[in-house]
Amino acid sequence: MFRLDGKTALITGAGSGIGREIALLFGKQGATVAIGDVNDQSERAVANEIIAAGGTAMAVPLDVTDLGSAETAVRDIVGSTGRLDILVNNAGIGLVGNLTETAPQDFARLIAVNVYGVYHCAQAAVNQMLQQEPKGGAIVNIASIAGQVAVARRFAYGATKGAVISMTQSIAMDYIDQGIRCNCICPGTVETPFVEAYLQKYHAGEIEETRKQLHARQPLGRMGRPEEIAPLALYLASDDAGYVTGSQMVIDGGLTAR
Numbered sequence: 001m002f003r004l005d006g007k008t009a010l011i012t013g014a015g016s017g018i019g020r021e022i023a024l025l026f027g028k029q030g031a032t033v034a035i036g037d038v039n040d041q042s043e044r045a046v047a048n049e050i051i052a053a054g055g056t057a058m059a060v061p062l063d064v065t066d067l068g069s070a071e072t073a074v075r076d077i078v079g080s081t082g083r084l085d086i087l088v089n090n091a092g093i094g095l096v097g098n099l100t101e102t103a104p105q106d107f108a109r110l111i112a113v114n115v116y117g118v119y120h121c122a123q124a125a126v127n128q129m130l131q132q133e134p135k136g137g138a139i140v141n142i143a144s145i146a147g148q149v150a151v152a153r154r155f156a157y158g159a160t161k162g163a164v165i166s167m168t169q170s171i172a173m174d175y176i177d178q179g180i181r182c183n184c185i186c187p188g189t190v191e192t193p194f195v196e197a198y199l200q201k202y203h204a205g206e207i208e209e210t211r212k213q214l215h216a217r218q219p220l221g222r223m224g225r226p227e228e229i230a231p232l233a234l235y236l237a238s239d240d241a242g243y244v245t246g247s248q249m250v251i252d253g254g255l256t257a258r
């Protein structure tokens with residue numbers, strides 16, 4: 001179950017955190033994995049980890065804010081494997097602030113990475129998925145519960161993740177007859193370098209105390225782990241999820257059930 005043998009997957013932002021864990025699992029389950037990240041060093045390290053474990057992987061330079069970069073990445077992957085079956089739009093950045101605290105340049109940067117990033121990579125991938133034989137593929141977008149419900153002082157972040165959920169539904173419906181499925185995952189708080197960066201930027205001097213509070217704030221009493229998100233991405237990307245499209249899958253330790 002949930003094997004990806006013979007499939008090629010591009011995972012954006014896979015040099016770290018959730019994307020890295022998805023890449024490692026996809027490699028283990030038989031996919032040829034393309035690691036796309038702005039950080040060349042970490043994308044190469046993850047590709048090497050997959051290869052060292054006996055899998056097949058390549059590092060592709062990728063800045064998701066640039067459509068040309070996304071198109072080049074897809075062209076390079078297809079040049080080497082012949083097709084692209086799976087895209088995981090995982091690259092994303094965060095920002096803390098309510099409406100009046102959010103500066104225009106910060107808002108623009110979040111839209112550039114989190115919204116344009118999904119648009120660029122999905123467009124490049126869907127163009128390829130429509131022209132290959134057999135046609136089709138699976139797209140998994142990493143959204144957030146912040147796109148579904150209001151999380152305090154995540155004005156810009158929530159807006160971008162709401163857009164990711166909406167793009168997921170549009171893509172799912174527009175290409176449903178062409179064999180392309182598109183779903184998103186909405187994690188709660190997951191302990192990754194993303195959260196570390198948040199702690200250092202906004203809570204320097206009280207990092208351990210704030211980390212404890214972050215754990216305690218979750219109904220399950222702890223933050224999620226990247227390896228608890230990756231299996232859902234694997235399922236959604238696999239043929240076992242053939243009847244699943246346009247869905248928002250929540251993994252949040254119970255947060256939105258409160």
Ligand SMILES: NC(=O)c1ccc[n+]([C@@H]2O[C@H](COP(=O)([O-])OP(=O)(O)OC[C@H]3O[C@@H](n4cnc5c(N)ncnc54)[C@H](O)[C@@H]3O)[C@@H](O)[C@H]2O)c1
Nearest residue numbers: 013015016017018038063064091092144187189190192194
């Ligand atoms: N960690 C959480 O609590 C959490 C919760 C919900 C959703 N998410 C989402 O999950 C995704 C991954 O988050 P993470 O916690 O693993 O983050 P992370 O910071 O550990 O990793 C993000 C990766 O994206 C890369 N990246 C950033 N900008 C890029 C760009 N322009 N082009 C290509 N790559 C780029 C970074 O280099 C990094 O390797 C993000 O979309 C994030 O919004 C995270």
